[in-house]
Amino acid sequence: MRLGWTWIAACVAATWMSVSLPAAAADVASLESPGHVLSVTLSVDGDGRLDYRVDRLGDEVIAPSRLGLLLGNARALSRYLQFENAERREEDVTWEQPWGERRLVRDRYTEMTAHFVQKRSGVRVDVVFRLYDDGLGFRYAIPAQEGLDHVEIEDELTEFTIAEPASAWWIPAGEWNRYEYLYQRTPLNQVGRAHTPLTLRTDAGLHVAIHEAALVDYPGMWLTRPEGQRLRAQLAPGGAKRSLPMTTPWRSVQISDDAAGLVDSNLILNLNEPNRLGDVSWFKPGKYAGVWWSLHLQTESWAAGDQHGATTANTQRYIDFAADNGLMGVLVEGWNRGWNGDWFGWGREFEFAGASEDFDLDTLSDYAKKKGVQLILHHETGCAVSRYERQLSDAMTLAEKHGVHAIKAGYVCDAGQVQRQDVEGGPIRREWHDGQWMSNHFLRVLEEAAKHRVAINSHEPIKDTGLRRTWPNWISREGARGMEYNAWGNPKNPPSHEVNLVYTRLLSGPMDYTPGVVSLKGRGDTPIPSTLARQLALYVVIYSPIQMLADLPEHYAEHPEVMPFLRAVPTDWESSQLVAGEVGEYAVMARRDRNSSAWYVGAIT
Numbered sequence: 285m286r287l288g289w290t291w292i293a294a295c296v297a298a299t300w301m302s303v304s305l306p307a308a309a310a311d312v313a314s315l316e317s318p319g320h321v322l323s324v325t326l327s328v329d330g331d332g333r334l335d336y337r338v339d340r341l342g343d344e345v346i347a348p349s350r351l352g353l354l355l356g357n358a359r360a361l362s363r364y365l366q367f368e369n370a371e372r373r374e375e376d377v378t379w380e381q382p383w384g385e386r387r388l389v390r391d392r393y394t395e396m397t398a399h400f401v402q403k404r405s406g407v408r409v410d411v412v413f414r415l416y417d418d419g420l421g422f423r424y425a426i427p428a429q430e431g432l433d434h435v436e437i438e439d440e441l442t443e444f445t446i447a448e449p450a451s452a453w454w455i456p457a458g459e460w461n462r463y464e465y466l467y468q469r470t471p472l473n474q475v476g477r478a479h480t481p482l483t484l485r486t487d488a489g490l491h492v493a494i495h496e497a498a499l500v501d502y503p504g505m506w507l508t509r510p511e512g513q514r515l516r517a518q519l520a521p522g523g524a525k526r527s528l529p530m531t532t533p534w535r536s537v538q539i540s541d542d543a544a545g546l547v548d549s550n551l552i553l554n555l556n557e558p559n560r561l562g563d564v565s566w567f568k569p570g571k572y573a574g575v576w577w578s579l580h581l582q583t584e585s586w587a588a589g590d591q592h593g594a595t596t597a598n599t600q601r602y603i604d605f606a607a608d609n610g611l612m613g614v615l616v617e618g619w620n621r622g623w624n625g626d627w628f629g630w631g632r633e634f635e636f637a638g639a640s641e642d643f644d645l646d647t648l649s650d651y652a653k654k655k656g657v658q659l660i661l662h663h664e665t666g667c668a669v670s671r672y673e674r675q676l677s678d679a680m681t682l683a684e685k686h687g688v689h690a691i692k693a694g695y696v697c698d699a700g701q702v703q704r705q706d707v708e709g710g711p712i713r714r715e716w717h718d719g720q721w722m723s724n725h726f727l728r729v730l731e732e733a734a735k736h737r738v739a740i741n742s743h744e745p746i747k748d749t750g751l752r753r754t755w756p757n758w759i760s761r762e763g764a765r766g767m768e769y770n771a772w773g774n775p776k777n778p779p780s781h782e783v784n785l786v787y788t789r790l791l792s793g794p795m796d797y798t799p800g801v802v803s804l805k806g807r808g809d810t811p812i813p814s815t816l817a818r819q820l821a822l823y824v825v826i827y828s829p830i831q832m833l834a835d836l837p838e839h840y841a842e843h844p845e846v847m848p849f850l851r852a853v854p855t856d857w858e859s860s861q862l863v864a865g866e867v868g869e870y871a872v873m874a875r876r877d878r879n880s881s882a883w884y885v886g887a888i889t
């Protein structure tokens with residue numbers, strides 16, 4: 285009797301499993317990269333759930349990982365998907381950057397568009413994969429279709445299951461200080477909610493970076509970790525509302541044997557659309573000084589008064605310094621009205637077409653022009669972003685009138701506290717710096733700026749996703765802890781931070797880190813953890829087409845030995861290569877000047 289009951293129980297269990305578990309996943313489409321280095325395979329299981337798998341030279345890098353979208357009204361494009369067909373194509377072109385870390389960029393890939401239909405709803409959705417030998421991008425596309433003219437995307441079900449144990453370098457997402465955190469190294473299976481780029485090194489030595497490209501009309505992607513080594517996309521709060529047809533940003537994965545392969549990759553740029561502005565020769569890469577470091581030292585102030593930094597006389601002093609040293613421009617923060625009072629996260633008093641009483645813009649623009657120097661104006665919104673947008677046309681017109689070709693735009697407030705006011709005088713809604721509304725705001729600024737031949741350097745920005753290819757007037761941004769933390773930070777930036785930036789934040793694009801603090805002192809003469817040689821090396825290691833000589837003119841006068849290098853070092857390059865380096869340890873960068881045969885090498889540890 286005991287054996288009989290055991291046999292019956294086993295039969296019941298087997299029957300239950302056969303009706304409860306989906307049939308094994310079946311491969312439905314695959315694609316190889318041009319050099320047969322990477323391959324991706326799509327599979328659908330018996331419940332119509334879609335997975336993808338990535339192999340490199342035959343070894344699994346990303347184990348089977350879910351794909352799908354969570355739509356409004358609890359609908360999901362994640363089950364009951366039926367594969368219809370796939371289209372493939374390949375491309376191999378070389379394009380030229382108007383400015384950049386390298387002039388020529390090869391764009392060689394294979395692409396597959398896999399078409400699916402959800403059997404229960406009839407909704408059609410495509411998944412597009414683009415494979416390079418050093419990485420891949422994939423995105424969702426929902427075509428125009430009868431009975432569906434828009435979608436509300438609450439979140440993605442996209443996953444990245446890393447096949448081998450790995451270490452991770454990451455910063456937290458969804459926290460108050462946006463992207464301005466020190467990177468931490470942990471085992472991948474201890475990562476919390478993280479921003480991208482997130483960089484990994486497997487125990488076998490393979491290097492992987494997860495990010496996104498072409499972030500347009502969509503929230504930024506954070507990463508969560510449901511379990512183990514499985515990462516899942518999480519959209520910044522608010523989701524996305526889109527008319528059809530629509531595509532999401534690319535979800536990108538860079539893969540290399542070594543750290544240099546990540547740094548030298550063009551994947552993020554290549555996943556973006558070509559230049560839509562045409563000739564942008566009115567923007568000239570170069571170096572600049574400005575009324576900035578003194579503000580962080582608190583020896584001068586943004587607000588008008590006895591300590592005001594942005595006065596006519598003081599700005600003329602910086603223009604003289606720039607002219608004497610062959611610098612392109614002078615940044616002036618605190619030049620406009622609205623700084624007196626509590627502007628942090630408020631910003632409702634700022635005027636972007638009106639200068640403070642002790643700042644004569646007409647006189648200074650004429651003076652700068654005679655000296656061969658451009659003014660760089662500062663637009664701090666204090667996160668009153670709708671107010672800024674209502675003044676945007678007048679502000680850019682003023683800049684164009686005075687020969688201003690670059691503006692530094694700031695968004696100082698805690699994460700999730702951006703002020704959106706669709707109708708003047710109406711209610712204020714709160715948005716995130718990396719939400720859909722703000723991703724569109726940054727493009728509205730670029731579009732208006734381009735009409736007036738103005739380039740934008742964004743601070744407290746949305747993260748870089750390579751849109752400088754499409755909008756080459758988006759010249760730089762912050763998006764990480766910069767040099768100002770060495771003025772007042774607690775803690776200041778340790779040397780490891782700048783090394784980590786090379787393999788994390790800088791994978792996404794240029795950073796206005798503002799190096800060159802030759803005094804090696806912060807607020808109250810506190811020492812900063814750096815050296816003169818390191819401050820010079822940062823001009824080569826950290827790329828930006830605009831680089832600041834951040835310190836005060838009088839401090840450079842005390843260190844004449846650094847000036848020949850600072851005058852000579854370019855900010856626009858013919859080619860760049862990380863010749864040696866390891867994540868979290870050191871970086872040796874070599875760059876060739878675009879306008880000569882000179883090479884520059886910078887190294888930091």
